[in-house]
Amino acid sequence: MTAVSVSGVTKRFGKVEALAPLDLTVDPGEVVALLGPSGCGKTTLLRIIGGLERASEGTVLVDGLPPAAARSAKRVGLVPQSPGLLPWRTVRANAGLLLDVNRSANPAHAGADIDALLSEVGLDTFADAYPHELSGGMQQRVALVRAFALNAPLLLMDEPFAALDEMTREDMRHLLVRLCERTNATVLFVTHSIAEAAFVSDRVVVMTSRPGRIYADLPVDLARPRRPELEEDPAFFAVETTLRASLRDGAGR
């Protein structure tokens, strides 16, 4: 069974056509990046898959279920653009937030040891701290732990590192790859960043300007496990060059 199956999906907001008919499949354990210019509908597609938005036409299946049912069954872990941490909860409590609600639907192996995950992302000494005591990068690490702790079959990430500085962003993508490789998570990752898409994903889906459609579906043939040194490798530069060219062509420039 595919982790995500999108077939003939369109989306209109009034007279604005956000998404032209598009098809996409994601296999279990695959990390797929959605890359495209601003306003091309990447986030809209992600929200439709997550059951936060309804498609105007077409069908979507997540782990064999319609998005609303997948949402109810907690089969989807979301990492939004801003961390969305609750300022009155400690880091540990924020990391466990998704497990604390709708408890009856927690996946069978939910509740991966939150302290172990916090330790893995270097936040073990901040477990009892509050969000205002953390930097932007640390807050986003808590958001990653919160999603991974759910142990959901699919993680949807909506430009989670967009607001971070370049150095932190680099560290964050290295951390994300480490977590994905260890947990074998299926991830759909929206980004503007070519380097991010190249380093994190197994496949990059390049979208055109509005109305968004899939311009290219490019495999990233870089061996795993991926280490930070990979970003200095000629093979990595070659992937970046291919993606840049595809992005430019797709945007009609």
Add this chain to the structure above:
Amino acid sequence: MNRRPLRSSERAVAGLVGLAVFFGLWELLVRALNVRPFVLRAPSQALRYIWKSPHFYWTQAMTTGREALLGFLLALVIALLWGALMAASSILDAASTPVLVLVMVTPFATYAPSVVLWLGSGWKPIEFVVGLACLPAFAFAAADGMRSADTAARELLHSVDAGRWEVLWRLRLPAAMPSLFTAARWNVGVALVIAYLVEGYALVTRGLGAAGKRAAAFSNANGVWAVVFCMAALGVVGMLAIAAVRARVLHWHASERRPTI
């Protein structure tokens, strides 16, 4: 100037110092300008008067304080439910706003006698009118605060199909706390003043309102000022209590944190 949040004890001392300075200036002006007693009493005269029968004023203050507190809490509970409904539904919000404004602008003196006729004399009409007077500020604060809950967090809870009560309890209610505490500070004064005044309508014999009414009827200016001082003391205690609870509940909020610049 460094505006750091104060500990409860520091806040209490600062409040007492502020009152001492105020009463000191008042005393000084009355004595220095030789103000006639029927125009304005010196605070020392009122305090001496309270000192003559402290048990009497303590009992009256406790009665009025209890009435104000119960009405205040009644309004808070109703406003939390009402505010949650307003935050959840734009139609309910639009329908409720004029009703709350009507409650807010109608002078309580126009309906207090009817409430006494309806509920009878005693504490019930006092609680009712105090609750009604405190309701709009609490309801607006609850609704606005709950609506202001972080959008990303709301969407996050929606992504795992959190129930309405879970969203209310885990997100909307904590998000509304800062505005609820602001409304609570305002309502401490409202509750005390309304309790004081409605005691006059409710045919009760206990409470600062009843004592003040009797003192005024006998042209006992010292008695009236003694009651005013007791009301001020109740107000200060109420504010300090709110500040102490706020510091504990809102320890995470920017207003309660030491600024870095």
